[in-house]
Amino acid sequence: MKNIIFNNFFLKILSLCLAIFSWFYINNEINQSKKKEKITLVWNRELDLEIKELPVRPNIKGSPPSGYTFVESKLTVNPPFCKVVGKKIILDSIEYVETEPIDLKKFTKTTTVKTSLRPIPNLVITEGEVELTIPIEKARR
Secondary structure, three states: OOHHHOOHHHHHHHHHHHHHHHHHHHHHHHHHHHOOOOOOOOOOOOOEEEEEEEEEEOOOEOOOOOOOEEHHHHHEEEEOOOEEEHHHHHHOOOOOOOOOOOOOHHHHOOOOEEEEOOOOOOOOOOOOEEEEEEEEOOOOO
């Protein structure tokens, strides 16, 4: 029995150390391969985009309180135009850019308000906001 254990003792210890080292090495490799990596893809691709200058159309809803009127002919938009970027086929189908809705119920005098432009699918509008001067006058009796 003693012969089985101590016969080639150095080789047995060496093979045990080699087995333990191999187990740690392989286990470490497997754990590293499970880590997720963030991959960023970059495409150098030319896009066929155009820029078109379109008029801004105010989206006015409702009417002022009784006793007041909205004078549409004096309504001003600043800037009156905005640049829109996108594919030509989409730009050709768009005639104007509309503002977010503005309800006149709360206005009793001429007021200047800043409002956003309504997004258009698949297009980029370069201006974020426009300034509207909404003329409200007392109604004539």
